[in-house]
Amino acid sequence: MPQRNRAKNTDNSPASLRSQRGSPPLPSYRVRESSRAKHVSIRVSVDGEVEIVVPPRFDRDRIPDIVARRQNWIEKTRTRLLSDRAQVPQDWQVEKPDTLLLRWQSSHVDGHSKDSRQASKQGSRQNSTGYPVGFGQTTRQTNPDLLETWSIEYQPTASYQTFCIPDQAHHHLTLQGNTDHLPAVQAVLRKWLADRAQRDIAPWLRQVGRDIGLPCRHISVRGQKTIWASCSTKKDISLNFKLLFLPRPLVHYVLVHELCHTVHMNHSQHFWSLVAKKQPDYQWRRDALKTAWRYVPRWVETK
Numbered sequence: 001m002p003q004r005n006r007a008k009n010t011d012n013s014p015a016s017l018r019s020q021r022g023s024p025p026l027p028s029y030r031v032r033e034s035s036r037a038k039h040v041s042i043r044v045s046v047d048g049e050v051e052i053v054v055p056p057r058f059d060r061d062r063i064p065d066i067v068a069r070r071q072n073w074i075e076k077t078r079t080r081l082l083s084d085r086a087q088v089p090q091d092w093q094v095e096k097p098d099t100l101l102l103r104w105q106s107s108h109v110d111g112h113s114k115d116s117r118q119a120s121k122q123g124s125r126q127n128s129t130g131y132p133v134g135f136g137q138t139t140r141q142t143n144p145d146l147l148e149t150w151s152i153e154y155q156p157t158a159s160y161q162t163f164c165i166p167d168q169a170h171h172h173l174t175l176q177g178n179t180d181h182l183p184a185v186q187a188v189l190r191k192w193l194a195d196r197a198q199r200d201i202a203p204w205l206r207q208v209g210r211d212i213g214l215p216c217r218h219i220s221v222r223g224q225k226t227i228w229a230s231c232s233t234k235k236d237i238s239l240n241f242k243l244l245f246l247p248r249p250l251v252h253y254v255l256v257h258e259l260c261h262t263v264h265m266n267h268s269q270h271f272w273s274l275v276a277k278k279q280p281d282y283q284w285r286r287d288a289l290k291t292a293w294r295y296v297p298r299w300v301e302t303k
Helices: 060-069 071-086 113-125 182-212 241-245 248-260 269-278 282-289
Strands: 008-010 029-033 041-044 050-054 099-102 148-156 162-167 172-177 219-222 229-231 237-240
Touching: 029 060, 041 071, 050 060, 060 071, 099 182, 099 241, 162 182, 172 182, 182 219, 182 237, 182 241, 182 248, 229 248, 237 241, 248 269, 248 282
Parallel strands: 029 050, 148 172, 219 237
Antiparallel strands: 008 029, 041 050, 099 148, 162 172, 229 237
């Protein structure tokens, strides 16, 4: 089995640790070993969850001290993210959605209208920045600001199972079965999203790889919690189905980013030079990606 960026995912830390006697308790955290990591990094999710990413064979006994040194930053970051979360529209936090808004075919990026318009112009000249050749029917649109909206209808039945019946022509999903059971409903919708990403985003990744001369090997789709995609040492790329919710310029940056990892399995200066060569305007996309969680409804993360 190839080693992946998210190869080992453990949560063996105690719920609350103390850095030193009399010091405030350290935040709860989970540890993930990454084959690409050269140094320890700390990530905070929009839900306030803390993840410590460590290189292979890193001495985990050192982690509490590292967390203690970064405790002020962690708390400030958690406070800011939770504050930002409280300001998003109420429907962002809905548990049983009536609609799905997929932006992966839209050029509009909130707060970056000038840059996204420029990206749209580049898309007319560079195929992989726009719509890739050979896509399915839903991607043959020419409107760069297309938003794909799916309505959801719930039809409760006596069945203990829950099924999703898509109507592609009308962008309508019918869920039948135990539709009052939220975990089942959310799991079925996530499965549908994963299938869509496999059908539409995976071929796009193939096309981008051909266009920039950086092909990958196997492509899989998952629902990673803290990363948009990952690349293994064998050039296998795992995509997050949540990319469907992001605007096209941001998705394209993620694809280029991971394809560059087929050459450099790190974030060294050589890696970023390659990214800049393949996508000269990557910086604004990278900046916009930092708040892209706003596009993803919270129920998608609920498990």
